[in-house]
Amino acid sequence: MVYDVHTVRAAIPGLAPDSARFDAPGGTQTPRPVxxxxxxxxxxxxxxxxxxxxxxxxxxxxxxxxxxxxxxxxxxxxxxxxxxxxxxxxxxxxxxxxxxxxxxxxxxxxxxxxxxxxxxxxxxxxxxxxxxxxxxxxxxxxxxxxxxxxxxxxxxxxxxxxxxxxxxxxxxxxxxxxxxxxxxxxxxxxxxxxxxxxxxxxxxxxxxxxxxxxxxxxxxxxxxxxxxxxxxxxxxxxxxxxxxxxxxxxxxxxxxxxxxxxxxxxxxxxxxxLAALDPTATGSRRERLQASFAALAGHERSLRDRLEAGLAALPGVTVRSRAARRTSTLLVTFEGHEAAEVSRRLAERGVHAPAGSFYALEASRHLGLGDGGGLRVGPAPYTTEEEADRLLEALGELLG
Missing domain, CATH: 3.40.640.10 (Type I PLP-dependent aspartate aminotransferase-like (Major domain))
Known part of the structure; x- marks a missing residue:
């Protein structure tokens, strides 16, 4: 399996070089072929x-x-x-x-x-x-x-x-x-x-x-x-x-x-x-989709591990995404800081991670977060390790 995130990024004109996007669960950016x-x-x-x-x-x-x-x-x-x-x-x-x-x-x-x-x-x-x-x-x-x-x-x-x-x-x-x-x-x-x-x-x-x-x-x-x-x-x-x-x-x-x-x-x-995310994949479109999603899963696991390790080192941070089987999306809350305020201050630094319950109102309430939810960090096929580090660095500055 091969996954080249920079080749993916090159096909997406909406990605600004001076920002890091973690808002993909609300909708991804659009590749040029689309x-x-x-x-x-x-x-x-x-x-x-x-x-x-x-x-x-x-x-x-x-x-x-x-x-x-x-x-x-x-x-x-x-x-x-x-x-x-x-x-x-x-x-x-x-x-x-x-x-x-x-x-x-x-x-x-x-x-x-x-x-x-x-x-x-x-x-x-x-x-x-x-x-x-x-x-x-x-x-x-x-x-x-x-x-x-x-x-x-x-x-x-x-x-x-x-x-x-x-x-x-x-x-x-x-x-x-x-x-x-x-x-x-x-x-x-x-x-x-x-x-x-x-x-x-x-x-x-x-x-x-x-x-x-x-x-x-x-x-x-x-x-x-x-x-x-x-x-x-x-x-x-x-x-x-x-x-x-x-x-x-x-x-x-x-x-x-x-x-x-x-x-x-x-x-x-x-x-x-999506079927071409793994350029080495062959066969039918369905087979190429399966290979590409397998490659994407490896990329997202690496990003999630990197983010979780960095978040664990920050003071007052709670990661609410804990299931054994889950996507790379992380919901985070902060001791002494409202998630919406953290999101706003991240945006000032060019890091886009929205806050809220994202229409999962029952889930947010069941987690004890009321209607406010938390900060949602959502990697996408175009998210890089450098962007993950940028998010962690910005959070460290805000929470330090």
Missing amino acids: VDAIAGTLLGPLANRGAQSPGERAAEAVVGAARAALADFVAGDPRGIVFGRSATQLTYDLSRTLAKGWGPGDEVVVTRLDHDANIRPWVRAAEAAGATVRWADFDPATGELTADHLAAALSPRTRLVAVTAASNLIGTRPDLPKIAELVRGVDALLHVDAVHYAAHTAVDLAALGADTLVCSPYKFLGPHLGVLAARPEFLETLRPDKLLPSSDRVPERFELGTLPYELLAGARAAVDF
């Missing part, structure tokens, strides 16, 4: 999808290429790839569709580890259907969400379990295959939020045991849109609200209105960029 794909689509002939004019054929080709790329990205089927404005929007749409079959006595399980986008849509849908919401806690001391935590919330009345593949706040990666086995045992559905996970690990829809899964390309070097992935056979069983003349085919029946073709082209380009 920008070029977006611009090229808009500069060429473009129309609503069809087979008659050059613009129609161009739109059709863009959609097909994007579905194929994202299917490779999640190890799924192109016919199971749904595009939307955001993962939040797609989750709300899915929750309303599934809730048509729920009623009093049915139960939906959500977790306190999750981003609110994988909590509130299910809570609201359950309330509208008269179903019951049950909560699965995580261990605030370790950050672990285990299969036992989920098992305590399951029953024969469970219809759906919604759980994150990786916490956007503290990085925890639950054992989803084991959780999926428990969910299957009560004949329920498993919906997985892979928005944070997909930026760090090769997604495998079937291996995770997910019936449905969402991710967001702008978290992994792509443009702003959302992706829902599922087996086409499962999507065929669902009847979402749609316009009468719009297509009833899967996956088109779930896509409301005209798709943003230029963003789909950018998403395809982002997948191809």
